[in-house]
Amino acid sequence: MMQRVRWSVLLLIALVWGAALGCGHVPRDEEGKLRVGLVFDIGGKDDKSFNAAAWEGAKRAKQELPIVLRHAEPGEPNNLEPCMRAFAERGYDLIIGIGFAQGPVLATVAKEYPNLHFAIVDSVVDLPNVASLVFKEHEGSFLVGMMAARASRTGKIGFVGGMDIPLIRKFATGYEEGARYVNPNIVVLKNFVGITDAAWNNPGKGKELAKAQYEAGADVVFQAAGNSGIGVFDAAEENRKLAIGVDANQNWVKPGFILTSMVKRVDVAVYTIIKETLEKRFRGGIHAYGLENEGIAYALDDYNRPLVSEDTLREVEAARQKIIRGEIQVTDYMANLK
DSSP, X not given: OHHHHHHHHXXXXXXXXXXXXXXXXXXXXXXXXXXXXXXXXXXXXXXXXXXXXXXXXXXXXXXXXXXXXXXXXXXXXXXXXXXXXXHHHTXXXXXXXXXXXXXXXXXXXXXXXXXXXEEEESSOOOOTTEEEEEXXXXXXXXXXXXXXXXXOSSSEEEEEEEEOSHHHHHHHHHHHHHHHHHXXXXXXXXXXXXXXXXXXXXXXHHHHHHHHHHHTTOSEEEEEOGGGHHHXXXXXXXXXXXXXXXXXXXXXXXXXXXXXXXXXXXXXXXXXXXXXXXTTOOOOEEEEXXXXXXXXXXXXXXXXXXXXOHHHHHHHHHHHHHHHHTSSOOOOTTGGXX
16 A cells, blocks of 8 residues: 555656646756746636736746746645645756645745755745745735725625635725724624635535625625635626735736735746846745835725726725835734734
8 A cells, every 4th residue: 555655656756747837858959047946836827817917927937037847736735735746856946835724834845955046935044045925915905895895885895805814804904904994884794615625616615605695685705715716707707896816917818897906026926036146135934015115005996997986096005005104004914823
């Protein structure tokens, strides 16, 4: 039995390297370049959200910098560690894990390979060779909560989270505080897709939850649910209501039905850590991105501009500056757990 498991793991690594990574041996003309390995979260690089944003940053780095870039899409939680080890065993200079779920796996692998550089998005790993790329999601969620409250005609808004974890409750808390900042009496409906990693990749459940919130009177729903959030957008279109995107600018997905997107510049964080590693400026520890350094923002473009009034924009921009100056303190749900 143990022999069978061992061969299964080896086969998985071979398949990941040969198919998902698209390479066997590193070509000779790539010798001497910085080698970067990217391990995506369960939703994969085409989730139009968190992973997609990371992929944009990595692709930009490949276009602008002399690097070799390979990526892996594990698909299942049990595949995360074999994928990450495949990069480490081949001596990749920088290995990036996308998503909090990879924190324990990356910590284990990084400890075994102290001479390699690692980065993790949305988690903190306290090792000298690990850069922890974290975001002040509560601040951006506060601003889109304000926008939701101003756009609502019913006095009810909704929130659909992916996996019920502290990180996603951080979004929900900021969103509710922003909404109550402009309407203290607003009702905020909250649901989560699930309690396992599968919650990130279940658009059907996301749609079902959003539909129920719309039927209960909500007319704007903010989703922080990975690929499951696509179902929220479908529900918004079918019910002729509004939704709010997350992580990447998702305004284009359902034009006219997405009020705005709470943007986490995961692309900037990924690009920056690659560039710093290439320039031998890598540093372990926490790298924080918030409103003050444009690591967090709300999206405004031709797709959603007609949906947001000038008065709302002025009010939201004033609040953004107050948050940066510390005049508005937005609750960081995760900080309260420490």
